[in-house]
């Protein structure tokens with residue numbers, strides 16, 4: 001049958017010309033889950049030729065190209081590209097030897113045409129002059145608009161041509177073009193083909209190109225007709241047409257498909273994909289032999305075992321690539337000044353809101369006062385005058401009204417004085433034994449609404465303070481009466497009555513409020529979460545738009561991608577941290593007794609933890625929604641159990657172990673120790689915070705690099 005003949009044709013040139021094959025695929029299989037996309041596919045792209053890969057939509061062309069450039073791993077089989085498997089240590093595929101134009105536009109929309117070409121020029125290690133010359137040639141050749149035009153403002157066809165330009169930039173030995181002529185006008189399409197024909201003429205450059213316009217593939221030296229994940233035919237276009245007595249390549253292809261379907265229904269219970277080729281086992285044996293021949297002749301097999309030096313060079317990140325990627329991120333940030341300002345100001349806004357709104361004493365709390373004493377010199381009036389009137393607003397009323405209104409939620413407390421409060425209180429002070437009635441009558445009666453603990457605690461504290469002042473004033477009054485004048489010994493006499501004496505605190509100040517406790521942890525959390533937010537989506541979007549694949553084919557490794565992200569985001573968080581510290585230290589006057597360098601280092605390291613955690617999310621998750629959910633999902637649990645807003649000592653035990661293992665628990669404690677106790681790295685509580693932070697950084701970065709590597 002014709003298909004059988006085509007298969008014979010297909011194999012014949014392989015053995016003869018395999019020594020000069022640019023690409024060889026043997027027995028290649030690839031599935032997405034249960035969907036088998038490539039099944040035992042064999043393909044040979046001869047050196048110095050244009051190979052047109054044709055096939056209906058969804059037959060697996062893009063998948064095959066991704067396997068060839070190494071961005072997708074094959075499940076079975078062998079691929080050799082320019083003599084070695086893709087991603088072989090020391091091989092420049094992916095790298096400078098291959099120019100890849102993916103099916104997606106895969107261009108940074110914030111870039112200009114010039115930025116785009118400079119970016120790939122840097123990655124390929126082109127000199128400035130080389131990049132400039134190539135850019136001028138490509139802009140002219142591809143009929144591109146001015147080089148300063150932004151990619152996002154270009155038409156679909158113009159973007160596709162810029163994408164083609166990026167693939168052609170470094171004059172690669174192998175060009176892999178996935179539908180480069182879609183959306184390109186016929187004149188330019190003809191020009192592109194003409195250029196491809198020219199560049200392969202010297203025999204040094206090979207091209208594999210997919211296209212939906214089957215007829216244009218007649219200009220290719222070889223066409224491969226693909227269907228259902230395997231190659232139906234691979235030959236010169238004229239030979240294919242002749243073999244099927246077809247006037248066009250399209251009708252030859254249709255006929256091949258029909259033949260393939262007939263063969264499938266007759267011979268194979270598994271469908272047409274298995275009928276057109278030899279059995280997988282025989283093919284595997286044959287292909288191994290073919291590949292062996294090819295590899296031994298083209299490259300020399302012992303050399304394929306890369307020595308450790310080559311392997312090490314392959315693994316060590318290239319500064320050139322890191323610099324190119326860092327500059328790329330900077331350019332993208334600069335093109336979004338609004339977003340950059342937001343990123344710089346957001347932490348400052350957050351810390352300002354926190355210092356203003358959290359931890360201070362409640363103000364303007366209304367309490368009902370029921371005072372049954374009438375005399376203006378009564379002690380009840382003195383006590384009420386000692387109450388801090390910025391925090392507590394007193395409203396006088398009758399007993400019944402006070403209770404009605406506190407039950408209505410209008411007041412937070414009722415303070416009541418009996419009719420004989422002053423005389424009973426004096427009796428209590430002067431007589432060692434008094435009746436129960438005197439004790440009752442000489443007490444201030446207080447009823448509180450305890451639904452808001454902070455307000456209730458504040459009221460209790462202020463009432464205690466006021467009562468203490470009242471006692472002082474009473475004692476002073478008695479002394480004044482006894483001695484006739486105020487004496488310096490009076491004060492020590494007062495202290496004699498008040499036996500709790502709080503001396504100068506060892507660390508911190510008498511006025512320490514909750515804001516002081518919470519600020520160090522809040523600074524670390526803000527830095528951490530903003531860094532997570534900045535990075536969690538970075539790879540998700542780049543991967544979705546095909547930008548990561550393109551960079552990877554250009555020779556960028558996952559480690560380089562990680563490091564570049566880390567460096568560029570570090571610049572952002574450095575500005576954020578400077579602004580944060582300026583505000584907390586200078587505006588909100590949060591004390592810092594320790595080394596500012598240690599404070600800055602710890603905050604920066606926590607930012608790096610946030611970046612690396614964001615990179616883990618970004619590497620592992622494919623869509624924005626899930627990445628956002630992951631970033632938001634950890635926010636509250638982490639904040640609550642890291643001891644940032646409430647002491648870790650309140651956390652019940654099994655959970656406390658988890659809390660201590662989190663990145664911010666020991667780090668917050670360390671920052672508090674540095675800032676409020678003035679401790680240095682020699683203290684365990686300080687170095688432990690640094691050690692845990694560094695440990696998490698390393699773990700997250702390694703994890704993100706591994707995930708990214710496994711997924712490319």
Ligand SMILES: Nc1ncnc2c1ncn2[C@@H]1O[C@H](COP(=O)(O)OP(=O)(O)OP(=O)(O)O)[C@@H](O)[C@H]1O
Nearest residue numbers: 032035037055056057058059060061062063064103
């Ligand atoms: N990431 C993926 N996950 C799951 N299935 C996928 C994925 N990418 C591709 N596929 C499936 O694999 C099959 C082959 O897709 P592929 O993109 O290789 O086809 P194609 O021949 O390039 O099509 P077209 O000419 O329309 O671009 C399709 O059925 C597609 O739905």
